[in-house]
């Protein structure tokens with residue numbers, strides 16, 4: 001029987017759910033508090049140039065393909081799919097005075113161990129995609145789980161697993177381990193699967209849709225609307241109950257509620273109590289988006305990763321929610337006409353930051369120091385912000401405005417045993433069978449593959 005379904009939030013989690021549920025024939029209304037589609041994946045203009053904020057790299061394309069296949073199975077017609085442009089490298093990493101591209105080139109001393117590592121993880125690409133798109137404890141996922149256990153054995157964290165690889169140089173371990181920050185947590189708090197992700201990304205490559213990342217939520221919204229879903233912007237949900245979702249303006253009756261909000265915010269809207277900041281939280285970011293007066297020097301790659309000299313020190317700072325001495329930064333650089341049809345070059349400098357609600361800007365001492373360090377390491381003669389024509393800074397305070405308290409990008413940080421199939425919260429609870437949870441705070445990992453996979457898993461019984 002078609003149901004009245006209210007989806008809360010028009011980010012990637014909400015839109016993935018809305019497209020599939022509407023295509024299945026349910027009556028779907030999406031309520032979004034902001035005035036844009038995409039949540040953290042937002043499109044802005046800086047000095048007349050189009051820049052997408054939030055996610056910048058598209059990984060694990062098998063999850064996207066699984067979504068499209070499900071949409072078609074339900075009878076949906078696909079418009080032209082996105083054109084994914086594979087970047088020449090996974091990234092150029094700057095670490096302790098060295099500069100290393102991934103995949104590690106033959107000329108680098110780490111080439112052999114890197115090749116060995118990639119070879120050991122090659123067979124896990126399919127199983128990881130299966131696990132990302134399978135409900136917890138789904139029997140069909142057991143063979144995939146078996147393949148992972150064959151590689152990791154009893155090593156339960158990324159750190160434990162990497163430390164067991166006696167043949168691997170310590171620096172290479174650090175470089176692989178830092179990728180757990182893409183899930184907002186340190187490598188002692190994540191499953192070993194995160195180590196494999198680096199190797200798989202190196203094989204599969206990373207990509208960006210032509211036109212930019214915001215093309216992803218735009219296409220999802222189009223599929224949802226073409227399937228009959230109604231997407232209402234500027235509708236802030238004030239309370240959620242078994243039969244109704246209330247905004248400031250009106251009440252929407254609902255047989256089912258799909259919430260893509262941070263789990264703590266969903267709970268607060270149900271209980272009527274004020275949401276509490278989780279003591280242990282995933283990281284936030286200071287994200288600086290700029291249009292440049294002139295392109296960066298020739299040879300600057302699209303995606304650079306500037307590592308801290310002492311990753312352990314950064315993990316400690318993030319755990320105690322204090323400012324780091326040095327952090328891990330992404331520098332995403334687009335030449336004019338690359339990916340976007342911009343006339344000017346643009347850059348995003350994304351500094352990993354504590355989830356402390358702060359309103360940091362370029363004058364904040366640790367941000368200033370990091371910008372200078374990043375500029376120097378990527379080979380600029382002047383601080384990068386001297387090349388900005390105009391810029392915009394998004395920080396923990398901004399992310400808190402529509403997400404988890406503190407600005408934690410992936411919500412609360414759960415104990416290790418809850419970072420797999422037993423994740424907390426679960427997609428559904430026994431006491432509230434009408435509530436389905438999706439979004440970055442639910443499926444471990446929190447990036448686009450986890451959010452889209454998690455949404456498909458959560459609502460599977462409804463489609």
Ligand SMILES: Cc1cc2nc3c(=O)[nH]c(=O)nc-3n(C[C@H](O)[C@H](O)[C@H](O)COP(=O)(O)OP(=O)(O)OC[C@H]3O[C@@H](n4cnc5c(N)ncnc54)[C@H](O)[C@@H]3O)c2cc1C
Pocket residue numbers: 008009010011012013014031032033034038039040041053054055056057058059235236237238260261265285287350402403409438439440441446447448449451
């Ligand atoms: C700087 C940055 C870089 C990133 N880089 C990558 C990357 O390269 N690759 C990758 O895979 N992932 C990346 N991520 C993660 C990825 O962006 C997120 O995991 C994903 O976008 C989260 O989607 P979501 O639907 O869970 O949440 P959101 O996008 O936060 O959506 C939730 C929506 O709910 C709305 N909302 C909140 N409260 C209410 C309310 N009361 N009523 C109505 N609506 C409400 C919000 O406005 C928002 O639109 C990055 C994130 C950031 C911030």
